Amino acid sequence: MPPHPSSSVQKAREHLAGRLREIRKDAGISGRELAVRCGWSESKSSRIENARTPPADSDIKAWCRACSAEDQVPDLIAANRQSADAHVQWKRLQRSGLRRLQESTGDLYEQTKMFRVYVSDVIPGFLQTPGYATALLSSIADFRGTPDDVSDAVAARMRRNQVMSNGARRFSFVLEEAVLRYRLCSAETMAAQLGHLLGVMDLQNVAVGIVPFSEQRTVWPMATFTIFDDTRVHADTLDAASTLTQPSQVELYARAFERLAQGAARGAAARSLIAGALASLD
Structure with missing residues (x-):
């Protein structure tokens, strides 16, 4: 062959x-x-x-x-x-626009009961406001030269994120503190996004941890990834999206998430970090 x-x-x-x-x-x-x-x-x-x-x-x-x-x-x-799409270039994924990419994960989101999300670059898609998502997806469309369907893509992302309203699903997020301060949108939009993040922290099925700049780390900041239950990992790089399903791969990312979560501030300490980021917008 x-x-x-x-x-x-x-x-x-x-x-x-x-x-x-x-x-x-x-x-x-x-x-x-x-x-x-x-x-x-x-x-x-x-x-x-x-x-x-x-x-x-x-x-x-x-x-x-x-x-x-x-x-x-x-x-x-x-x-x-693992299919031929286990490692797929973003150019191919986004060829028909960003909306279809948002919709392509709908079934996976509906089937998953436990989401573990680590981000080092942007607010996780689950937690984005329409304004923040618009700014981010607009920059992605411009950078990659994809068809401009940002408004439809944002609407699709918001529909997809409705899975968070199902209390039977659990969400655990670990964010680097830098995510709170990167300026990907206007100060007003970022203020609304940080306010939304504070509100999400009140949800019973959501846990948010923030790794402070000052934390003595046991693992280094790494690329964003999402773990779906204990069966699948999505790990993104600049040029491609990887789907990992081997048990050893999933276990490796689960171990990394646990280490990162151990150093994350929670509760009042996490809210204080968000408040500091809000104050810096002035």
Whole structure:
């Protein structure tokens, strides 16, 4: 089978093949012995190891069983199932405008019961006012040169955020203090946004923590990410959006979130940080 036309998909295939090859080597068996234990041809083992043939879930289970590495099956199957859209360029995602991008996560938001959100750059989408969202999405549309459907995108974001009104869902946010002070909009709009943030903190199903500038850190500020239940992570960079579903990946981000949350101010201390940011607008 020729390389996949998508370089990101081919790279993921090669990474998985490399992991399977290392598992075989760690078990101290040859490709021929592996094939005998799995009940298939030696050429099939070679094709899988060299990323010429993507393995089926059953192949991964047989491979790991033959190498006494059954504990690695869940991670490897999750890696194998991650779609071609696991790492997608923003240019492709936003090709038809920002509104459709907001709407594309609607089902995921409805299905999720626990959201954990860490941000180091902007107010989380869940907590944005229409004014703040308009300023932010306008700057994104201008920077990326996407179709100008900002007003529709803002309306879609506000509709999507209605999931917060369902008390059965839990939301935990950790913000860097810098997020409160970055000027992405007018002072008036930012004041309204910070006031809204104070109001959201009163909701029973919402927890907001703010990591102060002065906090002695156990982990460094990192790129924004969202954890959906314990099954999925969305991690964004400047050029792409990554969807991570491997258990080890989700666990890594959950551990990072916990460390960041430990250093976050809450309650009156968090409100004081927001009040300070509001005062600085003068």
